[in-house]
Amino acid sequence: xxxxxxxxxxxxLRAASTLAAGAEPLSAPAEGADFAALLKSSLDQTNxxxxxxxxxxxxxxxxxxxxxxxEVMISLQKANISFQTMVQVRNKLVSAYHEVMSxxx
Numbered sequence: 001x002x003x004x005x006x007x008x009x010x011x012x013l014r015a016a017s018t019l020a021a022g023a024e025p026l027s028a029p030a031e032g033a034d035f036a037a038l039l040k041s042s043l044d045q046t047n048x049x050x051x052x053x054x055x056x057x058x059x060x061x062x063x064x065x066x067x068x069x070x071e072v073m074i075s076l077q078k079a080n081i082s083f084q085t086m087v088q089v090r091n092k093l094v095s096a097y098h099e100v101m102s103x104x105x
Contacts, residue, residue: 013081016085039089043086045082046083046085049075050079050083053075060072
């Protein structure tokens with residue numbers, strides 16, 4: 001079983017956890033990187049993971065011999081974790097927005 005993808009996913013989860021805790025990540029983005037570009041990149045990665053999982057599942061359903069069940073399930077779980085992470089980021093953004101809007105000037 002190839003664990004490289006799992007190790008990469010664990011690294012991404014640790015980086016997301018570090019960012020959520022408010023600490024500096026191990027590989028900080030370059031100076032001048034704006035939040036909108038970072039958010040769009042994350043959304044694109046999440047979308048790509050979901051499309052890859054969908055394509056792999058479809059190939060498995062159609063009987064493609066190159067797609068095995070383990071890869072399909074791992075791909076679907078990666079896409080699910082990525083989506084749930086983006087949902088939590090959205091929730092934090094909405095919460096921060098409401099907090100800023102409720103401040104008195």
